[in-house]
Amino acid sequence: MTVVSLKRADEPRPAVQNRLGKIEIEDFGLRYETANGPVDAVSGVSLTVEPGEFVSIIGPSGCGKSTMLNALAGFLKPTSGAVLVDGRPVEGPGADRGMIFQQYSLFPWMTVVQNVEFGLKMKGLHRSERRRQARTLLGLAGLSQFENHYPDGLSGGMKQRVGIVRALATGPRILLLDEPFGALDAQTRLIMQQILTNMWQRLKISVLFVTHDIDEAVFLSDRVYVMTARPGAIKAEVAVPLPRPREHALIMSSEFLALRRGLMSLIREESLKAMGGEINADALKGLAANFDGHDIAKAL
Numbered sequence: 001m002t003v004v005s006l007k008r009a010d011e012p013r014p015a016v017q018n019r020l021g022k023i024e025i026e027d028f029g030l031r032y033e034t035a036n037g038p039v040d041a042v043s044g045v046s047l048t049v050e051p052g053e054f055v056s057i058i059g060p061s062g063c064g065k066s067t068m069l070n071a072l073a074g075f076l077k078p079t080s081g082a083v084l085v086d087g088r089p090v091e092g093p094g095a096d097r098g099m100i101f102q103q104y105s106l107f108p109w110m111t112v113v114q115n116v117e118f119g120l121k122m123k124g125l126h127r128s129e130r131r132r133q134a135r136t137l138l139g140l141a142g143l144s145q146f147e148n149h150y151p152d153g154l155s156g157g158m159k160q161r162v163g164i165v166r167a168l169a170t171g172p173r174i175l176l177l178d179e180p181f182g183a184l185d186a187q188t189r190l191i192m193q194q195i196l197t198n199m200w201q202r203l204k205i206s207v208l209f210v211t212h213d214i215d216e217a218v219f220l221s222d223r224v225y226v227m228t229a230r231p232g233a234i235k236a237e238v239a240v241p242l243p244r245p246r247e248h249a250l251i252m253s254s255e256f257l258a259l260r261r262g263l264m265s266l267i268r269e270e271s272l273k274a275m276g277g278e279i280n281a282d283a284l285k286g287l288a289a290n291f292d293g294h295d296i297a298k299a300l
């Protein structure tokens with residue numbers, strides 16, 4: 001079995017017929033205008049997510065991962081290139097895309113079930129139908145007995161589960177997740193990964209998932225894109241041909257470890273480049289002065 005296959009980003013892939021939720025990012029660039037001049041966050045990125053696919057993006061800090069998700073969500077406009085959902089350019093936020101951030105974004109004055117029902121209310125659904133749909137999704141996420149709790153009384157993992165359920169309640173075709181489990185402890189993170197994959201498989205939506213955690217990317221994804229240091233571009237596309245459903249014991253398998261090693265070496269180089277930009281010679285001189293004249297800059 002080929003465990004790590006690196007493909008060119010523009011290589012054709014078989015299309016899934018008659019299904020919605022396709023993401024196409026074509027030669028995408030985004031420049032921020034700041035008081036200190038322009039910042040090219042992302043440059044010339046092309047990537048695709050087929051309907052129903054689970055795709056992750058990993059890359060060094062500041063390479064533009066969040067910028068890209070925000071453009072897909074419709075919060076930012078590309079400076080160059082195009083961002084398409086089901087063949088149409090993204091013009092702004094829409095109910096076809098749900099977004100989940102690392103920070104929990106629940107309404108603290110609403111109960112769990114009211115938070116989940118909120119988007120359905122905006123869609124004009126009748127109260128009894130809203131409650132029925134919200135309860136079905138809360139059941140899938142193992143949250144049935146917490147429906148009348150307020151967010152303040154929930155753990156971080158539970159809040160994030162409610163956030164995922166809320167984003168899914170309006171029936172998006174695409175779920176965009178930006179480091180959603182970054183603030184959770186390791187054990188809760190594993191449980192959340194399992195819940196997310198279960199819901200993804202049941203609902204058959206497309207997922208684009210940003211993470212810093214290589215194990216998480218391999219465990220969850222069909223494919224992983226690796227980005228370069230800023231301005232972010234695609235360095236590699238890695239297929240994850242591990243069978244589903246996946247159990248956590250998989251992370252000890254030789255196939256998983258080979259993928260992990262491959263991704264690790266791809267990303268190490270870019271992380272060093274990204275850090276190199278921040279560690280300048282003056283900063284190192286400053287450090288040396290703090291160490292009784294010992295030249296630790298040379299040792300580095």
Ligand SMILES: Nc1ncnc2c1ncn2[C@@H]1O[C@H](COP(=O)(O)OP(=O)(O)OP(=O)(O)O)[C@@H](O)[C@H]1O
Pocket residue numbers: 032033034039040041059060061062063064065066067068230
């Ligand atoms: N509103 C903004 N104005 C100016 N520069 C910005 C803005 N938002 C992001 N940037 C810069 O654009 C670059 C990409 O930022 P972005 O947050 O997209 O990266 P990231 O890969 O998600 O980072 P991290 O992994 O640390 O979350 C960074 O250098 C960042 O400082």
